[in-house]
Amino acid sequence: MKGMYAVYRKEMGHYFVSPVAYVIVAVFLILAAYFFTQLLALYIQRAFEAGLEEGQFGGGAAFDVPSLVMRSFFGVLSTLLLFLTPMLTMGVYAEERRRGTMELLMTSPVTDVQIVLGKFLASITLLVIMLLPTAIGFAYMLHHSEPTAPWRVLGSEYLGVFLLGTALLAIGSFFSSVTESQLIAVILSFGANLLLWVLDFGSQTASSAWASALEYLSAFRHYDDFTRGVIDTSNVIFYLSFIFLGVFLTIRSVDSMRWRRA
Amino acid sequence: MIEVKDLTKRFAEHTAVDHVSFVVNKGEILGFLGPNGAGKTTTMRILTGFLPATSGTAQVAGFDVFNDSLEVRKRIGYLPENPPLYLDMTVTDYLDFVARIKNVPAEKRRARIEDALQKTTITDKRHELIKRLSRGYKQRVGLAQALVHDPEVIILDEPTVGLDPKQIIEVRHLIKGLAGSHTIILSTHILPEVSMTCDRVVIINRGRVAAIDTPANLTTQLKGGQNVRLEVQADQNAACAAIREVPGVRRVSGEPAGGKGRVALMVEVSPGQDVRSQLAAKIVGKGWPLYELRGVNLSLEEIFLQLTTEESEHAAASSN
Ligand SMILES: Nc1ncnc2c1ncn2[C@@H]1O[C@H](COP(=O)(O)OP(=O)(O)O)[C@@H](O)[C@H]1O
Ligand SMILES: [Mg+2]
Numbered sequence: 001m002k003g004m005y006a007v008y009r010k011e012m013g014h015y016f017v018s019p020v021a022y023v024i025v026a027v028f029l030i031l032a033a034y035f036f037t038q039l040l041a042l043y044i045q046r047a048f049e050a051g052l053e054e055g056q057f058g059g060g061a062a063f064d065v066p067s068l069v070m071r072s073f074f075g076v077l078s079t080l081l082l083f084l085t086p087m088l089t090m091g092v093y094a095e096e097r098r099r100g101t102m103e104l105l106m107t108s109p110v111t112d113v114q115i116v117l118g119k120f121l122a123s124i125t126l127l128v129i130m131l132l133p134t135a136i137g138f139a140y141m142l143h144h145s146e147p148t149a150p151w152r153v154l155g156s157e158y159l160g161v162f163l164l165g166t167a168l169l170a171i172g173s174f175f176s177s178v179t180e181s182q183l184i185a186v187i188l189s190f191g192a193n194l195l196l197w198v199l200d201f202g203s204q205t206a207s208s209a210w211a212s213a214l215e216y217l218s219a220f221r222h223y224d225d226f227t228r229g230v231i232d233t234s235n236v237i238f239y240l241s242f243i244f245l246g247v248f249l250t251i252r253s254v255d256s257m258r259w260r261r262a
Numbered sequence: 263m264i265e266v267k268d269l270t271k272r273f274a275e276h277t278a279v280d281h282v283s284f285v286v287n288k289g290e291i292l293g294f295l296g297p298n299g300a301g302k303t304t305t306m307r308i309l310t311g312f313l314p315a316t317s318g319t320a321q322v323a324g325f326d327v328f329n330d331s332l333e334v335r336k337r338i339g340y341l342p343e344n345p346p347l348y349l350d351m352t353v354t355d356y357l358d359f360v361a362r363i364k365n366v367p368a369e370k371r372r373a374r375i376e377d378a379l380q381k382t383t384i385t386d387k388r389h390e391l392i393k394r395l396s397r398g399y400k401q402r403v404g405l406a407q408a409l410v411h412d413p414e415v416i417i418l419d420e421p422t423v424g425l426d427p428k429q430i431i432e433v434r435h436l437i438k439g440l441a442g443s444h445t446i447i448l449s450t451h452i453l454p455e456v457s458m459t460c461d462r463v464v465i466i467n468r469g470r471v472a473a474i475d476t477p478a479n480l481t482t483q484l485k486g487g488q489n490v491r492l493e494v495q496a497d498q499n500a501a502c503a504a505i506r507e508v509p510g511v512r513r514v515s516g517e518p519a520g521g522k523g524r525v526a527l528m529v530e531v532s533p534g535q536d537v538r539s540q541l542a543a544k545i546v547g548k549g550w551p552l553y554e555l556r557g558v559n560l561s562l563e564e565i566f567l568q569l570t571t572e573e574s575e576h577a578a579a580s581s582n
Contacts, residue, residue, distance in 0.1 A: 006362035010348070017350045104346035104407070107310040108363040109336040258313060 003110030007118025008125075011092075015126050024087050025130050028080055035076045036069070036137045043068045066145045067153060067229075070138065074157045074227045077134070078220060081165045082197060086189035088126060089172030090182040092119050093254070097180045102257065112254045120173055120247055127165045131158070153229030160226020163239035167219055168193055170246025177253040196220060263288045263415060263445040264309070269318035271304050271469075278304040280469035281318065286462075291441045293460030293477070294449035301469040302449035303343055306419050309447070310340045322415055336365060339413035339444075343420055345404025349393035353384060353403055356392060357410050364411035378406040381436060398429040405436070416440060418448040422455060434459050490538055492527040493519050493554035494545055501525055501550065508544055510535040524553060 015021040043065045096102040105115050138154055168189075175188040199218035215221050219242065222235040264286040271279040279301040286292045294302045307313040309320055311331040319326060325333040348356055357375045366374050379385045382402040387395060392403060401424065408416055421437065422430045437459055440446060450456060456463045457477035465472040465480070473480060494501050498516045505514050505527065512530045519526035531537050538555060545552050 002365065003363055006359060009362070010359045013355065014348070014350065099346070099349075100342060100344040101346040101348060103307075103312055103342045104340075104360070105363070107312050107335055107338065107340050107342075108360075109332050109365055110363050111332070258311075 001114075003108075004114040004118040004121075007105070007110065007115055008122050011119050011122030012125060015122065018091075020087070020091070021126060024084055025126075028084055028130050029133055031080055032073075032077065032134050033137070036073055036134070039069045039072050039076075040065075040141065043072075066141055067150055069141065070150075070154060070157055071227050073134075074161055077131075077161050078164055078223055081161070081168055082193045082220075083190070085127075085165060085168040086172045086175075086186045086193065089123055089169055089176050089189065090186040091176065092123065092173050093177040093250075094179050094182045094185045097257070098182075106254075106258065112251055116173070116247060116251045116254055120169065120250070123169045123173065124166055127162070127169060131161065131165070150229060156226050156229045156231045159231065160223050160235075163226075163236065163243075164219060164223050167239050167242045167246065170243045170250070171196075174246050174250045174253060177250050177257075193219075263290075263323060264292075264447065265319075265321045266305070266309070267319045269305065269308060269320055270316050271301070271308060271313065272316045277469050279308070279315075282464075282466065282469070282471050283318075284464050284471065284474055286445055286447060288445055289442045290461045291437065291446045291448065291459055293456030293463040294447055294466060295451070295453065295456050295463050296449075296466035296472075297451055299468075300451075300466045302451075302466060303419055304469075305466070306340070306342075306417050306447065306449060309334075310338055310417060311335050337414045339408035339411065339416045341404045341408040341416075341418045341421055343423075345400055346407070347392050347400060347403060350391065352389050352391055353379070353395075353406075354388045356403065357406055360407045361410045364413075366411050374410050374412060377412075378410040381409060381439075382406040383432070398425050401425055401429070401433070405433070409440070414445060416444050416446045418446065420449055420451070422450065422452070489557070490529040490531060490541060491554065491556050492529060492541065492545070492552070493524055494527065494550045494552055495522065495524045496545075496548070496550040497523075498525045501527060501545075504544055504548055505529055505541060508537055508540050510537045510540070526554075 047065050093102070096105065106112075135158075142151065142154070171192050172185070172189040175192065176182075176185040179185050179188070196217070196219040199214045199221075216238075219239075222238045225232050225235050266285070267283050269279055269282045270277065282301070282305060284292070294305070296302055304313065308315045309322060309327055311327055311334055314328055319328075321327065322334045323337050325337075327334050348359070351359070354375060357378055358371065361371045361374055376385075379388055382405050384399060384402050384406060387399055392400065395403065401421070405418070405421065408418065418437070422433050425433060434455070437446065437448060441461070448459065460477060462474065462476055463480060464474050492505075498518070502514045502516050505511055510532050512532050514527055514529050516525045516527045518524070529537075529541065536557075538557065542552065542555055
């Protein structure tokens, strides 16, 4: 426990002195803010046009601007995470291996599990730090919206993006542990993320048995329900098993360094 | 304190460490001397739990390095060949992190860090980022890292490589000061280094132990003649007595080798003499089966030659 906390603390310290983490978080927040304001403007205009039509012709569906903005925004967030999480995790093991500090960790009285969990929890913390400021926009929007806004839906969406992000971090950590090169780590994890993304499309053309298998494996498909405000236990279980598998493989990979490395 | 038995490590086809055995007593400084590629680093990595051995055993403070790896790791301070430094940290932050992963209790951490800073004389650099330090200071931070939890056993892989002559003297002095309260293994490919710092030396070449002795004995042995190792099937005392009769033989010592009544004899020969054919004639004349006869010091001398030339190159390089 103490060993894990020591590793966690060191990783957090590293994130805060490393320009890489700042750049990633800044890029993420700038893009997120841009998409948020664009989506908000778009849907307000749509609602306004819909309101005009309603005035002229009567009837028409009510236009729930906050829900639409939230749903589209969380769709965009998943794409941003797909691009940015590999950069957050690329150095986690690759850099330690290259610098020889892995030898310090692995000859200290901490277990491989403590090393991996400490590092993983630190990357999750950074993900949360990255996501938190986006809540400011929603708090503002929901506070000003009429009628009262769907807080529960927002909660479900944040849960979804947290689970998806954590799963992507698990993938990235694993690929960082198999190489000494950050560049290779980032390429491999980005490739894996993309594959999980396109599985979703593949499932639309494949035959039915394959289609459902591919669909099930697509980490992004399971995300859709969350963005609609539906928390389905099977989706939560999917992400938790995904994360567990990623962490497990990373532990095995760290363990196997003792067998491989010079 | 450390007991290594028949330790062997194979990488694919290549045997990096080949049936190495030695013992390090409590409080002793053991030098691990051998040319590059001899297997020093590999042996140390096995002792620290970084690599598993292919076969053989190693114990540190009574714990097996493979089965009780965590217990062993608690008791070891290790400076790898390349100091494992986090360049973005300050010296104190780095030592604090190492103290934490080495299980130093919170209330002792500060004092331990101060002590390590002082022993390695880097107190004035404590708030510097490690990446801004010179090579010599980085090496000392690496040493401080190996000391910070006050381990029983300290393993140092080529601790003076890349330092200038003045720094080398300081580091040697520091290591000598640690003996007694710590058990130390240090590796080097520089001969004078072991005679200055170590109580005993293991000479290792191509993965095999070539000799284990005190630096003084090794030096006299080298200055003396060539030794011959014999393996004979005979009564030990009779064999020793017979060999002493051969002109040029200075001393004979024997010990049982394997089973079947064989003895291994180490024959010390006067300088400049080659008595191998006379020895063979003597033994065959007695009717004893002869299993082995080889000049030992020749290879030892070769190793030393290599080591000493490296030392002079090293000195030349660092004085430039
Ligand atoms: N991971 C590895 N894979 C293959 N060969 C290795 C590995 N590590 C070391 N070796 C080989 O083992 C031998 C001993 O290396 P090493 O223990 O580093 O020697 P030293 O530290 O005495 O210079 C060398 O020939 C080296 O090439
Ligand atoms: Mg070496």
